[in-house]
Amino acid sequence: MTLDTLDSDSIDLNNTATNYQISLRNISKVFPGNNNLLDKLTGKTKADFTAIEEIDLDIEHNTFVTIIGPSGCGKSTMLDIIAGLSTATTGTVTIDGQLVDKPGPDRGMVFQNYALMPWMTVKDNIGFAVKTVYPKMPVKQQRRIIKENIQLVGLTGAENKHPHELSGGMRQRVGIARALAINPQILLMDEPFGALDALTRGFLQDEIERIWEQQRKTAIMITHSIDEALLLSDRIVMMTKGPAATIAKVLEIPFPRPRDRTTVENHPDYLKLKQQMEDHLYRETRAVEASRIK
């Protein structure tokens, strides 16, 4: 892994202290090619594709980490491996020392495209997750958990609506409530606000900040928004462009909590951190474009 730009704002990824909840070691993902598939344009067969290569990352309990990097660099690939939805070609993910090889109730996932069941109401979408994870839980307790989480994301009154009757922002709230309702130790979010308009997005970012202050669950979120990352994160993982993407730098975000936009934007380090992220994203995205032109 190259850490050429490491500076005083960065953390030591090789620190071997034991307090880490999530540890990625030497994670690579190669999507296999296909010798039988001939590309008509190039006349070549489909080659193996290395999306991410030799990624090491440690995440402490109760921290909010965001992953940011150029489109297609492998952010979702990495999150899916942590979620246990995809397996790494090499390397290991451990959570509290246990090897991850499948999804588990310790990890709640919020998907970019909501992934709700269209024939189920808000209440039942959340309830289905709760029943699946806690099949022996008394119905009364299940109902209480469903109600509490609907309330937490501000959906009280919409319990009996179906996804098609909800706005994009409301659907995303159901996705967040569903992930929180199983009371996971870790919340994984893949661009949870990507499909939303700017106002709804800002509102939901504030909601996530508020909920996170209450629960302080370890969270890993993918975003393309620098301001979103700066508002929510304790650490920001900046990835290089793919193929064979890796971690360029991890920024420590020193803003005190609880946060709001004004306190974040007025912090003396805000502009410097924002500039560092902009420079990184600009450089990596320009490199992607340059490699396309070649």
Ligand SMILES: Nc1ncnc2c1ncn2[C@@H]1O[C@H](COP(=O)(O)OP(=O)(O)OP(=O)(O)O)[C@@H](O)[C@H]1O
């Ligand atoms: N199943 C697959 N087979 C082959 N290549 C894949 C597969 N899934 C992803 N890739 C490739 O791996 C790379 C990383 O994909 P990934 O979805 O992780 O990127 P990303 O950083 O999440 O991008 P975005 O910001 O656009 O969501 C991309 O080049 C993508 O084309």
Ligand SMILES: [Mg+2]
């Ligand atoms: Mg993605």
